[in-house]
Amino acid sequence: MTTIQDIADKLGISKGTVSKALNDAPDISETLQKQILETAVELGYTRLRRYKNSARRLCILVEEENIQYTEPHHFGHDIVMGFRQMAEPAGFEVEIVPVSEDSQRSISYEVFMLQNDYAASFVLGFSLNDPWMTDFETSRTPAVLYDNQIRGNPSTAYIGIDNDEGMDLAVAHLKDLGHKKIGYLSSALESHIMQVRYNAFFQAMKQHGLDTDPSLAGCSFFMYECMEKHLPRLLDMGVTALICGQDTIANAALVQCQQLGYKLPRDLSIIGFDDLPISPYTSPPLTTIRQDRINIGKCGYYAATSLLNGVSIGTILLHAQLIVRNSTGVPACKKADII
Amino acid sequence: MTTIQDIADKLGISKGTVSKALNDAPDISETLQKQILETAVELGYTRLRRYKNSARRLCILVEEENIQYTEPHHFGHDIVMGFRQMAEPAGFEVEIVPVSEDSQRSISYEVFMLQNDYAASFVLGFSLNDPWMTDFETSRTPAVLYDNQIRGNPSTAYIGIDNDEGMDLAVAHLKDLGHKKIGYLSSALESHIMQVRYNAFFQAMKQHGLDTDPSLAGCSFFMYECMEKHLPRLLDMGVTALICGQDTIANAALVQCQQLGYKLPRDLSIIGFDDLPISPYTSPPLTTIRQDRINIGKCGYYAATSLLNGVSIGTILLHAQLIVRNSTGVPACKKADII
DSSP states (O other), rough: OOHHHHHHHTTTOOOOHHHHHTTTSSSSSSSHHHHHHHHHHHHHHHHHTTTTOOOOOOEEETTTTTTOOSSTTTTTTHHHHHHHHTTTTOOOEEEEEOEEEEHHHHSSSHHHHHHHHHEEEESSSTTTTTTTTHHHOOOOEEEEHHHHHOOTTTEEEEEEEEEHHHHHHHHHEEEEEEEEEEEEEEEETTSSHHHHHHHHHEEEEEEEHOOOGGEEEEEOOSSHHIIIHHHHHHHHTTEEEEEESSSSHHHHHHHHHHHHHHOTTTTEEEEEEOTTTTTGGGOOOOEEEEHHHHHHHHHHHHHHHHHTTTTOOEEEOOOEEOOOOOOOOOOHHHHHHHO | OOOHHHHHHTTTTTTHHHHHHHTSSSSHHHHHHHHHHHHHHHHHHHHHHOOOOTOOOOEEEETTTTTOOTTTTSSHHHHHHHHHHHTTTOOEEEEEEEOOOHHHHHHHHHHHHHTTSSSEEEEEOOOTTHHHHHHTTTTOOOEEEETTOOOOTTEEEEEEEEEHHHHHHHHHHHHTTOOOOOOESSSSSTTHHHHHHHHHHHHHHHHHHOOOGGEEEEEEEHHHHHHIIIIIHHTTTTTEEEESSSHHHHHHHHHHHHTTTOOTTTTTTEEEEEOOOGGGGGGOOOOEEEEOOOHHHHHHHHHHHHTTTTTOOEEEEEEEEEEEOSSOOOHHHHHHHOE
């Protein structure tokens, strides 16, 4: 196992200097400290630190551009809460660290973790082009990623809900109501989870024997493109129901369709994804697929401690839940059949 | 919540009789007891029992036709061990219950669990046509299934390794060595896990830009068909490497190829799946994808207690590990190139 001596030898400096850098002593230059920490990481010194009794510190890394967590109605709030509810009684100190693309570029993930003496991280809101996503491919300090998956690195785990199951529940619900032509609307496929849900939508449609024409999906980074380009296009194609990749898009679609003169759910059924705190208060209240956020946080903690204890968990998926409210119903054409 | 009175009312009998049936009293007929237990399950009485402090009993249900566990060299041994290593120190009594298709047909899963006062089960070795697989679609007594997945029932969880990752590691290893034409050999696609690995093989081949002709796979329930029909066919097609869905098939293929005069790994590389205890002792020692069986057992326990505590875990996958031994190497044609 790597020792302080190994690091000192590699850099041709004294053990004392290495020790100072690792213990954040004031009388060492920032440049030298950075160099020592980077060498420590390179030599695998993280492994050693990770199991030290003193290292009872965990961090939650939040990409603030993508996920909010400070208020109870924010999506990330309960995820953070669930994690802390498990970690703190177990004696861990948990720090929440907002990160940006810039802050990731300024330091590598491993050096950051070593510098702050964090044993493991819980990573929220990262997109595929966040710089540390590349670091996670080879990092050795445990990282548990919410809604992101790194294949082939035994020090990372992926936590989320089973989106295949969720999409299957959504399509089955609409099919049971009598819908046949179902569209899909989501933000751009630039995150792991949007890709997963997009594929899950077409897989569920296929399994239920429904139309899988790729033009039934509309995806864009810009909300106005979703609402003013894709939504009218899907309505023109004759869809009687829409599944949205997120509740925010579903909510916008509810409003937009009613402004276009559609009566919901008679003329169009809409299903969201996430069960955001606002979902019971949309008009009409939104049928959606729930992510149990408290339990996502709890599973995040479990995965982190498992990785710390050498149990190489790669994936934990929670069951998805369909929450039926009033934005879905029997399609008008079907009702006419019945009458 | 369902009470003993509800069960008594439904059947038009006394509370005392219901209580006798639930407590396995000797002075009640077997037929009446069965009827009472079935009614209790129907009314949701399992929910009540599940959380009783007295119900600290778990069972491991083993389909003995498919999985052995009694000896240390048996595949199931360490899975059972890992589960017990977690459950027993936590105060659970763990009973191992061998089951067969016949025993499953004689009683429903829920009635069996209630009758024996088991709070949850860990299910090993079930194939898709085991009778209780249908019960698991709607059961409410937690069931954690090794290598089987029930979608849409929040009282079940699926535990295993990440087979997509494993297959990706196997294909990447062979591609790195210089192999281009790779075949796949496995038993029949009658179990969930054989279907998963079969699909994972072609997905990995596609991702690595290699030939995905379906005829590159040979699958049969009968070992002799794998060895005498599919193996020669794949060799005739010019494969330089074989991935096998199980170590047992890989081991048979090692022997068979050498009897046909092939030198391994020069003429053919072979990779297995599972890392059975025999794998280091095949000739040559087998390169394979390891399932960490102790940790599968530990995760099984974690999933069971999570379901008991209302954390609806659907899936836990452990990272797959590639174990490189001597049954894989640079293909002869590639070596000739180098010389």
